[in-house]
Amino acid sequence: MDEFASLSRRGLIGAGLGLGAGLLLPDSVLAASKPRRGGHIRVASLSSSTADTLDPAKGALSTDYVRHYMVYSGLTQMGGDLIARPALAERIVSDDQTVWHVRLRKGVTFHDGASLTAQDVVWSLLRHKDPAVGSKLATIAEQFAEVKAAGKQDVVIRLTGPNADLPAILAQSHFLILRAGTRDFRTANGTGPYMVTQFRPGVRTLVRRNPNYWKPGKAWLDEIELIGIPDEVSRVNALLSGDVQLVIAVNPRSAKRVMASRGHGLLETPSSLYTNLIMRQDQLPTGNPHFVAAMKYLTDRPLIKRALYRGYATIANDQPIPPFHPYYRADLPQTSLDLDKARWHLQRAGLTGVRLPVYASPAADGSVDMASILQEYGSRVGLNLAVNRVPADGYWSTHWMKHPLGFGNTNPRPTADLLFSLFYKSDAAWNESGWKNPRFDRLLLEARGEADQGRRKQLYGEMQGLVRAHCGVGIPVFISLIDGYDRRLKGLRPVSLGGLMGYQFAEHVWWEG
Secondary structure (H helix, E strand, C coil): CCCCCCCHHHHEEECCCCCCCCCCCCCHHHHHHHCCCEHHHHHEEEECCCCCCHHHHHHCHHHHHHHHHHHHHCEEEEEECCCCCCCCEEEEECCCEEEEEECCCCCCCCCCCCCHHHHHHHHHHHHHHCCCCCCCCCHHCCEEEEECCCCEEEEEEEECCCCCHHHHHCCCCCCCCCCCCCCCCCCCCCCCCEEEEEEEEEEEEEEEECCCCCCCCCCCCCCCEEEEEEHHHHHHHHHHCCCEEEECCCCHHHHHHHHHCCCEEEEEEEEEEEEEEEEECCCCCCCCCHHHHHHHHHCCCCHHHHHHCCEEECCCCCCCCCCCCCCCCCCCEEEEEEEEEHHHHHHHHHCCCEEEEEEEECCCCCCCHHHHHHHHHHCCCCEEECCCCCCCCCCHHCCCCCCCEEEEEEEECCCCCHHHHHHHCCCCCCCCCCCCCCHHHHHHHHCCCCCCHHHHHHHHHHHHHHHHHHHCCCCCCEEEEEEEEECCEECCCCCCHHHHHCHHHHHHCCCCC
């Protein structure tokens, strides 16, 4: 019997997972926009160095992620709705969220003409467990208890425990699929929309369209050149001068400059990126729950959104799941600026008139200004905050989580489980406030293995409530990502996992120059 035929339909994870879907944009949208083939664009990312790599396991920066998505494909692919859908996998199913059965799409070839087989997938996933590879997701790959071929097009993945998020995990750039045995990464041999014609670490990556790409009709551009421009002002200048046609990470302060140009536009991507106030729960006085409440009531969220981010942000509520996330809990009361309540909690904490240092740094985006705002409002209720601005260099190793009161900065994560596991679980290495809540930990494990989406939302909703009410973290806003582009470049859409359509723009855009 076909082992896939015996699996129940409820084991299909995510909308469309049994139907061979997998595009970031519906075909109807693309057809209405009439994409055209041809053109060459230059794209400027944040950085470029001799550490640039074509090995997806070692990707560390946005430039790497963009490069890898251009030339490789994954078993699944994340879209703007944050749902993982099939890509190289025709379908991926499980009855218990522990043993997963993957059937590969037929007719997919690597850039060298070799056919994609189950052995390529087995080798690509298991290499992350080899310490010599130096995979950035080695700890995530530890849950791969077994990965084996069950035929030329079939793979079985057995996890160490149930995890309903495996399809989303497999969509990450680090888990993109290589040809088995690949060890030379001076060039790339993938199944992605573009083929590498030149790779010069620290200089540029040049790719051309793959005529045998497995997605019919794609990609559209003939060539893409990827470079790095670390300085934001220089990056924007390159865009406005026509030297590049697409840039990542435009500062809100540069938005007016870009919008003043008739030939250029901005793509705002609401994201789960945030800079947070950290109040260590294992130290005093920040471990006092009344102090935590006082600081949250001192936070002027609309002012932070308007003054720090020029409106390119979404009001947050002291928990890390943003309003556009499928698991967002909308019924939690919004905490707002309230000086009377802040004064009352401060008095209950016995901290009126106390001088307390708060550590901020340009390394945690916006934290210096946030600290100044808290200092101003604190002075009105009897709290004397002393802002210690420390250099960006070495902040994360020297100051982050080392003081009773400081700031962090957390990038978007693909799943709620990953975010909560990394930053809020009691024993997490990056549990910034040292918060420990056994109920939260139990809910986290339960949600990880829960296949029913309604029940998962309920579990994650309770976790959001616990963080908001009890955790020593204040999250004022979620910071939008801003890309700048030449208006002749079409097809861009926001994908909240990162700039440049979650780093996956290459196969979706076209040029009307």
